[in-house]
Amino acid sequence: MAVQVKEREHQDVETEQLMSGCEAIAEAIRLADVDVMAAYPIRPYDGVMQAAAKLIANGKMDVEYIVADGEHSQFEIVKHACAVGSRVFVGSSGVGWFYAFEAIAVTAGLRLPVVAICGNRALDDPGAFGTEHNDSLAVRDLGWLLPWAETAQEAMDLALMAWRVGEDKRVSLPVAIGLDGAFLTHSQQIVKIPTQAAVNKFLPKFDLGDRLLHPDNPITIAPQVDQDWLMEIRMQNDQAMRKAHDVISEAHAHFKELFGRGGDSPFLDEYMTDDAEYVVFGQGTLALPMKVAIRRLRKEGHKVGLVRLKWFRPFPTQEIVKSLSRFKAVGVIDRDYSFGSPYYGGVLYNEVRSALYSLDKRPTIVGFIAGLGGREIEQPMATDIFEKTKAAAGDIKSGDTCHWIGVRS
């Protein structure tokens, strides 16, 4: 591989390429010099598999690429590789992600900074390839950091952030990047690929310190413990998750300095909110059609805007409180659903409402379920969402409703 590495160094200039979100992730795997990645095909995750395999086949990347016999093994492989000091990558989608669930749970428990993507896909049944966030969100209580990307560029950037933040000793938690299936994983966009030298500046070598599983460092990882050890272990993980907030801010500032991208806030991406009265709140690619609607509605004189969430875990509560308390009404769009939850809403809706509960003056927060299974959010739907949000303003109780958008009767 030495020849190729040299060649790459020789060509170490920032380039621009037309690539899918999956290919952008594969480039990030190359740039991060990942040691071990594990693969098992399921759409849309398999896009990363193919892109990474291509980089390896073309001599552009040197990574131990293990095709597992199923998703559970896939996640166990990288968990163990991580414990012996490898930088790792893994991922899955939909029910494949669920098949790995036990391994996903223990990875966070063990504080092993595995970096994954969850190529968001509706859960079976029925088998539908389109995006829905319930797969990623199922791990929201387990101790994984969960960022969500909007574009292929952001997918690559968040992946580099993921290794940096997850592997930071103050955090040492796994990260799963949410990538909307199809819209992001399989659509090609112009992506800036940073230089290796810049990435090396951003991303230190992975070092587990005295937690490294090695014959010279005899440790036992994950022994059986009695029931009265558990709360202390959970508390440790909680502290790590809390620290992740500041570590993300730090990494974001450094990223901006090196690459000139990333926006003002590491956690929220605000669009036309300066004078906005009604905003929508959501994550992933649904921000794109909503921004189109905002420009259109503004021409008609509506003071509307958008707040896009970039990190669902750790939930940036203070940032969200500060941002959303400025508006008269907020429409939270969930590309997920939580059956039987409070007010029959989505996950984001209930988390945002909970975050704002103790404010003296809070906006009406109304819920929208949209784009499930990858249904496109069309402009009439976007208009409908803004109209309903506006109508809810001033009457806080009118937020106790979640509207299903664009569903056939």
Next chain:
Amino acid sequence: MSDVKETSITVEVVYRGIFQKTLAQRICRSIVLAARKRGHTGTAFARYGDSPERNGVPAKQFAVVAINNLELEASMAKYEPAVVDVTIAVDDTLVKGVESWAWYGRQPIWKPIRKDGFLLVTSTNTPDEVLAQTDTALRPYTLVIVPGGASFAGLWVFKDDHTDYRCLGALAKVSPDWVRLEDVKALIKEQTKDDGAVQSAQYGYDGAKLRPVKAGEGTSGHEVLQFEKPGWTTMRPGIIVNARKPGERNPQYKKYGARTLRPVVNFDTCIKCTMCWLDRPDECFEVTPEGHYEVVYQACIGCGICAQVCPVKDCIVMVDELKFEDHEDKWQFWKKDHDGYNKWFETKSGVSANPQVRTPPARQEGSGNANPSANPTSASGGDD
């Protein structure tokens, strides 16, 4: 009797993992059901953190009886009552200390017993012999010897030798306000339709020997093992504990608490065939410079495998654990004082150290069957 509660009584049964799990369960259930006959209510449960499927490991089950459901609530949703009125140890070697499967160190058998409470021990030994192996009491209690040896069975079988009925009879003697003899008898009659079983309860009642124990009585010879439970700031992150290096044994968790019998070795007759060492379940042997295999008594769980595989007759003999005060390794003793060691071997094992002399099989009861689970004597009456 200021520590006595008027509204409830808590009984714990300390038993040996798997061999006595069904026995302990039957005793605890019967306590509740007998007390129910006079209108009390109750609960029976096992210590959840135990691993009662592991051979010989000390484990606990409990019965709490209360005058009504409200009084019972304080004893429910618990793993282990901190204070008990009565402990029933169904194997007398358990008085040497209880070390659970988890890492809490060896604890005196009387540790949870309230002041002036009762420690019932099934034993063929005298109260003073049992007391001689029990940790020095910090507060007074009454030792009660329930006649009969340790009753050991296996995973799927129960040895119906009436140990449970004898224990219930003895309990009725010390706690008549809670468990009456007539209720115990009525329950057993109902369950077994067997007058012999009912008689066993009466025998336990009549035959129980009470020996008041004052604070300060007992032995101070047992090792004090304490384990500090870590807090979230002192625990290593990532659910990591220091591992043992090769040859190093766990300083906190000694396995001898699982032992009812211990192997003693005749180094004179050992042919150094390595069988005991090959088949051992754990790091329980050290190889001596001369190629003998020395039992490490801190680590030996008393499984009896070494004695079973040793090809030389009476070279390894399994002996009642209650006959020993210490956990010192013995090879040095043999090296320094050959005749003294052999005398010790003969006294403890009851067999001759001289291979020429063939002593008749006069071992004490139980020691012939090194691994109790390997040969349960009765398969009757297994369900409860």
